[in-house]
Amino acid sequence: MRDVRATRPGLLAVGMSAPWYTTSTAFLEALTEVGVRYVFANLGSDHSGLIEAYARARAGGTVDRFPELVLCPHESVAFSAAQGYAQATGQAQAVLVHVECGTQNIGGMLHNAAKGRVPVLVFAGASPVTQYGEHTGSRDEFIQWMQDVHDQRGLVRGYTKYDYEIRVADNVKQIVHRAAQIATSDPAGPVYLVGAREVMEQRLEPASADRPEYALDRYTPVEPAALAPDTVRAVGAALAGAERPVIVTSYLGRDREAVPALVDLAERLAAPVIESVPMWLNFPADHPLHGGHQWNIPERNPLLAAADVVLVLGSDVPWIPVRNRPAAGARVFVVDIDPLKEQMPLWHVPAEVFARADLGTATRQLTEFLDEPGRLDAHAVRERLAAASAGRQRHLRELIAREQPDPEVITPEYLLGCLREELAAVDGETIVLTEAITNYLPVSEHLRRERPGGLIGSGGGSLGWYAGAAIGVKLARPDALVISVVGDGTYLFGVPASAQWTARRYGVPSLTVILDNEGWQAPKVSALGVHPEGAAAAADDFGVGFAPGADLPAVAAAAGGALARTVDDPADLPAALEEVVETVRSGRSAVLAARLAPVEDPARRAGRDTGPAAP
16 A cells, blocks of 8 residues: 655655654753653653654663653653652653543642642643544544544643643744743743644754754743832831731742741741641741641631731632631731732732732841831830740640540541651651641641741642652652651542552652541531531431541552551551651651541441442
């Protein structure tokens, strides 16, 4: 049969004797140029050009000019690994997924990066655009008709800062450089590129992909913004004149250098700092001005309720108005990289100033203003500091009291207190990934992390981020001890078999601690919040129990060779934690499940169960 491709003009524009260089080659080079070290990939039929480019580079000894390829058997693991690396370093990494099916598999993790303002570069192939062999890469598998959808980019448009299709080979580097520039400019976030197989197979001269106007120094991120002088004076004067100033933040700690700047500002004012729904360590937990953490607390925060001036420094949810908000007469000022939350259709904080600025820069500006002679009443600052220190000490004593062991069952507070003591004995850097959902507050309060970057959350609400994020964080910080603290529901959402296999293959061990209450606590808490005296509450009938319980650590042992431990006796917990920590430090992953009180009463559940009997 005649080869139709041989008759198509332009197909062999570069002779076969020339060095192999394609759109895929230029694309991978461009990723390296923008600082991508790893491509976390779930490969498919649309990636033939990229697979060939890697193979030829390895054969020719030039693969170092491409990012390292990390294979992940599930797309959500790949995406969250890239996100975790970016969270640990600030440097965007790349994710490679398969057409629209792979794109949909990253949906939840894409939400996390978007809401957490984390830069991630996503490339998805597209179904070939020809079907009779017109070009190299034309359709030759049935699935390529099935996966051809009307608007593949539309699947992600609600969550990405930029989406674009690579349509020709010549400007592929320009597109990658622009995508990285947008992804890393605040507010940062994910970007999404697609390219049909024929385009990614297209041959071109290397020089045409390296034109001067495509140079990386023409695509730098937007410089950090500062507060306008008038805004500094307005906010600074309000803080200086406040009797009870309070600072609220959620994600200032995205910038590690902003944390000591916030400490300086808080100390100048003797203003307590409340961490509201924190996904980062924003303020050292051992500092006397730490005003505590708040999540879905059912009562008013006393510091917030008493404040006469509130400075919101980077927060999506500084408080929940129906339950907890400042007094009606309090003056509120919002300083944020995203002060109006333009991607949140319903959002409002009653502030008299909304200012867009880099949080670290703005914080230093306000401190400089307050340092001017005569701005602050030194006596009032000393009194506020004394009161805040006494309040913090009282709260710490309350927390320690909650950590006392129950002889019958492991409590989250006891578990986290034991883990804190174990980590205190570890030399070197430790990074905790928190995705414990209804136990977010105990994790923050009882682990009490102190070092910037030492506590990281997903940034959003889609569960399972921890599993891939641990891989990315460990690749970014190879000498750190990486620990994930999760619920049993979150553990299962993380596709642990895929994540543990990947971690073993690439030598990036971590510890996973599961708070196993055999169910989904969050839906139960939500239902009780709306119907505290309803039928579900009366019968403890929420449909959220996981009984019969599963051997969750065994999944990690089977898939990744991890040490698997389950503990249900509080007396055994300290020794078990010591064992799993030492195992991970020696180079092997470990998973420890601590059995807590079940989310639903098993006996009452058995009485309601009308399903078929277990075999």
